[in-house]
Amino acid sequence: MDPKDSAHAAALWVGLHLILLLVLGVLVTRQRRKHGVEIGDGGVPGLVQAIRAFGNATEYVPTALVGLAVLAMTGAAPVLIHLIGVTLFLGRVLHAVGLSRSSGATWPRAVGALATWIAYIAGAAALLFYAIP
Numbered sequence: 001m002d003p004k005d006s007a008h009a010a011a012l013w014v015g016l017h018l019i020l021l022l023v024l025g026v027l028v029t030r031q032r033r034k035h036g037v038e039i040g041d042g043g044v045p046g047l048v049q050a051i052r053a054f055g056n057a058t059e060y061v062p063t064a065l066v067g068l069a070v071l072a073m074t075g076a077a078p079v080l081i082h083l084i085g086v087t088l089f090l091g092r093v094l095h096a097v098g099l100s101r102s103s104g105a106t107w108p109r110a111v112g113a114l115a116t117w118i119a120y121i122a123g124a125a126a127l128l129f130y131a132i133p
Contacts, residue, residue: 006081010072013085017061020089024054024096049103053096060116064088067123074130084123091115 031047032038041048064084071081095112102109 005078006072006074006076009078009081009085010068013068013081013089014065016085016089017065017092020092020096021054021057021061024050024057027100028054045103049100052103053099056099057092057096060120061088061092064116064119064123067120067127071123071126071130074127076126076130080126084119084126087115087122088119091119 028047028050031044031050035042035044035047037044037047041051068081068085071084091112091114093112094108095116098106098109098112
């Protein structure tokens with residue numbers, strides 16, 4: 001296995017998550033313009049939801065991407081990086097969709113949160129495995 005394969009796998013998921021964060025940020029901006037709200041949420045439910053969808057992603061995604069990058073640096077198998085990356089990405093997309101549509105509990109939000117936690121657990125376990133020489 002070429003060590004660059006791990007880096008390429010991590011690069012794919014970092015790139016896709018950056019696009020996801022950009023899309024969520026644009027959705028906040030669109031809501032702000034639509035409702036004329038410059039700071040805060042203005043009490044506008046759609047803006048509150050867009051802000052939380054973006055905020056929640058920014059709370060979880062950066063740490064997970066650091067984990068993927070470190071896994072790539074350890075030479076972890078690309079398939080492992082892809083499995084964690086796709087689980088995290090699908091989880092974050094589902095969570096954002098669920099939160100954007102309703103402030104209450106929705107199945108996409110619940111499944112998205114669960115997938116995110118699974119990616120975190122798998123990433124943590126893999127990092128600990130690769131930490132032991």
